[in-house]
Amino acid sequence: MALATTLMLPSKETQAKRQQEIVIPALAEALETSGHVGAATAPEPTAPIEPETIVREETVKSGDNLSLLFKRAGLTDRDMMEVLAAENGKKLAALYPGHTVAFTLSRDGKLEGLTYTKDRLTSFSFTRADNLFTYSEQKRTPDVQISTRSGVITESLFLAGKEAQLDDRLVMELASIFGWDIDFVLDIRQGDSFKVAYEESYIDGEKIGNGNIVAAEFTNQNKTYRAVRYEDANGNVQYYTPAGDTMRKEFLRTPIEFAxxxxxxxxxxxxxxxxxxxxxxxxxxxxxxxxxxxxxxxxxxxxxxxxxxxxxxxxxxxxxxxxxxxxxxxxxxxxxxxxxxxxxxxxxxxxxxxxxxxxxxxxxxxxxxxxxxNPVTVKLPKAKAIAKAELPRFLNATQPLLAELDPTSGSTKLADSHTISTTKNL
Missing domain, CATH: 2.70.70.10 (Glucose Permease (Domain IIA))
Structure with a gap:
C-alpha cells in the first residue's frame, strides 16, 4: 500500500505579502531618529544616584570641645547653637575622649542630625524636624551569658585571678564579697581556692565586657564560704549565703583594701x-x-x-x-x-x-x-537576713546560680590545670 504525500506551495498572492516589510510604528520612529533602519542603539549610561545625606563621624580627642568637632565636620558655630538650643542640648557640653559624634548632612551641607555615641550600648541623637531639632535616646540591651572560672592560690589572689582569666575588677569584687569573713591581707594561704560565676555581655556575637559576679565560692584554710547575688522584691541587691543570711556585716573587717x-x-x-x-x-x-x-x-x-x-x-x-x-x-x-x-x-x-x-x-x-x-579579732554583728516571707522567692532565684559552681552543671569546660572555665547562655 502506497502512502501519498501532498506538498502545498504558497500561492503567488501569499508570497507577495510575505515579501512586504512589516514595520512596528514605535520601532520605526526609533530607527528613523537614529538615521537608519534595522540597527539597534546602545542605551545611554545612567548617572549614579547620589545619596540624600552623608554622614561624617568625628572621634572626641583630649582637649576637644564641641565647636572644634563642628568645624572638623565642616559646620559653623551657628549650626552648633541650633543643636544646643534643642531639648537636652546641654548634654553635648560634656565630651569624653573616645566617644564619637556622627553628623548627618544634606547634599548642600546642611546639618540634618547628630548622634553622640558613648559606647556600643548607649547613644543619643538630635534630628531636624521643621527647622528644630528633636532629641531621642538609644539603648541596646546586650545578650548575657554566665561564665565560670576557678583557680588555686599559689602566690597571691591577684595572680591566681589573672591565671583564671578574671579581670582586676572581678578579683576586687570577689575579695569584697568575702571580705567580712576573710582578711585578704592576713588570712590567705597557699592552696586556698575559689570558683566564680559571673556575667559576660555580648553585642552582635562579640563580647563587650564583664558584668556582676552572680555566685562565688572561696575556700580559705580548708573552710569553704559560698555567696550568691540576689535582688529582693524592693530592688535592693546584696550577696547572701545559700541559706539566705547576708554576707554583709554591719562593719568592714578592714577599712583599707589590700594593705x-x-x-x-x-x-x-x-x-x-x-x-x-x-x-x-x-x-x-x-x-x-x-x-x-x-x-x-x-x-x-x-x-x-x-x-x-x-x-x-x-x-x-x-x-x-x-x-x-x-x-x-x-x-x-x-x-x-x-x-x-x-x-x-x-x-x-x-x-x-x-x-x-x-x-x-x-x-x-x-x-x-x-x-x-582588737579590730582584727572582734566579733562583728551581722546585717539582716532574708525575711521568711521572701525566702521561697530567694531560693527559687538563687539555686540555679549556685548550681553554676557545681562542675556537674552541664557547662562546657574550656580550660586547664588549676583554672577551669565554663560558659553557658542565660
Missing part, C-alpha cells in the same frame, strides 16, 4: 617615736600616701580634725554601741565633717603620716560600748 598590717593591736607596745611603753589601741595598716580610707560601717561623723599625736583624725559613731577611729590622715574627703552621715564603704579620707608617725599608714581603732577592741 599590710605594720603594727598590730597591742596594749603593751613600745611606741616607735616616743620609745616608751604606750598602749597601741588599734591596728596600723601600711599603705601608700593617698590610698582611700573607707568608713567601716554606716554612721555619723562626730569628729574630723587634728587630734594631738593622732594627726588628722575622723571618728564615726555607729548607733549607740560602736565607734571607729581613723588616724594619721593626709586629707579628708570633701564633705567629711562633724555631723555628716556616711555609708559603709564610702571613702572618708586618705592615708598619710600626720601626727606621731614614722611613715604613711592608717591607724584604726574599734570601740564597743566605749571600750577599745
Amino acid at each position: 599590710r598590717i605594720s603594727s598590730p593591736f597591742n596594749l603593751k607596745r613600745k611606741h616607735p617615736v616616743l620609745n616608751k611603753i604606750r598602749a597601741h589601741k588599734g591596728t596600723d595598716y601600711a599603705a601608700a600616701r593617698g590610698t582611700p580610707i573607707k568608713a567601716a560601717g554606716d554612721g555619723k561623723v562626730i569628729f574630723a580634725g587634728r587630734k594631738g599625736g593622732y594627726g588628722n583624725v575622723v571618728i564615726i559613731q555607729h548607733g549607740q554601741t560602736y565607734k571607729t577611729l581613723y588616724a594619721h590622715i593626709s586629707k579628708f574627703r570633701k564633705g567629711i565633717r562633724a555631723g555628716a552621715r556616711v555609708k559603709q564603704g564610702q571613702t572618708i579620707a586618705y592615708v598619710g603620716s600626720t601626727g606621731l608617725a614614722t611613715g604613711p599608714h592608717l591607724h584604726y581603732e574599734f570601740y564597743v560600748n566605749g571600750s577599745v577592741r
